Amino acid sequence: MTKNVNELKQIASQVRRDIVRMVHGCQSGHPGGSLGCTDFLVALYFNAMKHDPSFNMDGIGEDLFFLSNGHISPVFYSVLAHAGYFDKAELATFRKLDSRLQGHPTTHEHLPGVRIASGSLGQGLSVAIGAALAKKLNGDDRIVYTLHGDGELQEGQIWEAAMFAPHNKVDNLIATVDVNGQQIDGPTDKILNLLDLAAKWTSFGWEVMTMNGNDMEEVVKTLAEAKSRTGQGKSIVILMHTGMGYGVDFMMGSHKWHGVAPNDEQLAAALAQLEETLGDY
Numbered sequence: 001m002t003k004n005v006n007e008l009k010q011i012a013s014q015v016r017r018d019i020v021r022m023v024h025g026c027q028s029g030h031p032g033g034s035l036g037c038t039d040f041l042v043a044l045y046f047n048a049m050k051h052d053p054s055f056n057m058d059g060i061g062e063d064l065f066f067l068s069n070g071h072i073s074p075v076f077y078s079v080l081a082h083a084g085y086f087d088k089a090e091l092a093t094f095r096k097l098d099s100r101l102q103g104h105p106t107t108h109e110h111l112p113g114v115r116i117a118s119g120s121l122g123q124g125l126s127v128a129i130g131a132a133l134a135k136k137l138n139g140d141d142r143i144v145y146t147l148h149g150d151g152e153l154q155e156g157q158i159w160e161a162a163m164f165a166p167h168n169k170v171d172n173l174i175a176t177v178d179v180n181g182q183q184i185d186g187p188t189d190k191i192l193n194l195l196d197l198a199a200k201w202t203s204f205g206w207e208v209m210t211m212n213g214n215d216m217e218e219v220v221k222t223l224a225e226a227k228s229r230t231g232q233g234k235s236i237v238i239l240m241h242t243g244m245g246y247g248v249d250f251m252m253g254s255h256k257w258h259g260v261a262p263n264d265e266q267l268a269a270a271l272a273q274l275e276e277t278l279g280d281y
Contacts, residue, residue, distance in 0.1 A: 003046045005217050010277040011082060012042045012216065016247045017274045018078035018091055018281065024267045026095040029103060032257035033149060034075035036180050036242035039216050041079045044145060048223040053084035055112035063142045064131055066116055068124020069149035069178070070104040071259070077101050080113040081281075088281045122155025124148060125175060129165050132173045143230055146175045151183030154192045159204070165235040166205030174226045175206075176238040178213065182255040197239055206237045213240035248273055 003011065015038050023029035045051065049063040067076050074094065081088035086100075093099035100109040104119030116127050124146050132144040152158065165173060179197065181188050188194055201208045207229060211222035219240075226236050244258070245251025248270040262270055 005220060008039075008042050008046055008216050008220065010275075011046060012038050013247075013275045014278040014280075015042060015075060015078045015082065017271060017276060018081075018088075019074040020248065020262055020267055020270045020274070021280065022074045022078070022091055022094040023261045024264075025092065027261045028095050029074055029261060030071045030259045031074065031248075031262070032182065032244040032251060032255070032259075033069065033072040033178060033180065035248060035251065036244050036246045037072055037147065037178050037213065037240075038075050038079075038247070039219050040147065040176065040178075040213050040240060040242075041075050043216060043219045043223060045079050045083045047220055048227065049145065050142060051083075053112070055085060057115060059115070059131075059142075060138070060140060061142060063145065064115065064128075065145045065147075066124045066128045066131070067105065067118050067147055068128075069121060069147060069152050070118030072149075073101070073103060073105050076105065076113075077111075080111075082278065083113075085113040086111065091281045121149070121152040122157040125158055125161040125165075128173060128175070129161055129168075129170055132165075132170050133168070135172055136170075141231075142172070143227060144173050146173070148175065148177050149183070150177055150179045150181065150188055150194060150197070151191070153177065153194055153197070154188075162201065162204045162206065169233050170235050171231055171233050174223075174230065174236045174238065176240050178242055179239050180242045180244045182244045182253075182258060184255065184258045186255050201237045201239075205234070207234040208237055208239065210239045210241065213242035214246045 094101045100111040105114045106117045128146040251257040
């Protein structure tokens with residue numbers, strides 16, 4: 001499954017095409033954060049993680065991933081499909097009646113790859129800590145990964161979990177925060193300023209790393225470095241700087257594309273900027 005940087009970039013281009021087509025197809029969904037986090041999810045599933053697309057909930061002997069900011073489900077579903085968890089033709093059913101691909105991932109749909117329902121923000125880190133502790137109890141040396149939005153850090157449960165993990169030396173955990181500076185109502189520094197995130201996480205006892213989440217080579221390198229630092233007594237958090245809507249010029253950097261679907265003309269303009277590399281669904 002491990003791909004090189006050029007292969008990962010090709011997958012990412014196709015995933016971005018999937019995202020805008022999925023959201024356009026149902027005229028609903030969240031393209032902005034999905035596009036921004038594409039490189040991370042692609043690098044995670046096609047380079048960093050050991051995982052099995054045949055999928056079982058226990059995930060024994062596998063690395064686990066928990067998507068906490070579940071509204072960016074388009075990128076999650078596309079990556080899972082391309083990684084072999086289900087047929088990519090199913091992407092066409094996104095957010096439609098009787099689809100397994102709901103707007104926010106749910107477990108009762110039994111969609112392979114989805115381990116928690118993540119519509120309510122702030123809960124994923126707590127779940128991941130529980131899974132990481134279970135791996136320790138089971139003698140399973142694999143790693144648990146999470147992804148969070150920066151706006152999500154305004155949820156109090158995040159900081160309860162952030163206190164718990166270092167105190168209990170949960171050192172088989174790598175949390176990543178998508179720092180794009182945008183949330184549904186506007187810039188994070190206008191809605192509720194997060195101030196110095198690196199200082200916050202450091203003060204809670206985490207080992208803090210940073211990366212440009214839209215530079216595939218840097219993402220691959222940073223994830224590998226983070227993995228090498230596990231098992232040393234500290235929980236790890238990566239502050240991943242991305243651009244909202246990255247890859248589509250008119251969507252980039254604006255909170256207005258957090259949860260808005262493109263119209264026909266905008267879809268055509270977006271697809272013109274994204275190379276079809278693996279074939280559209």
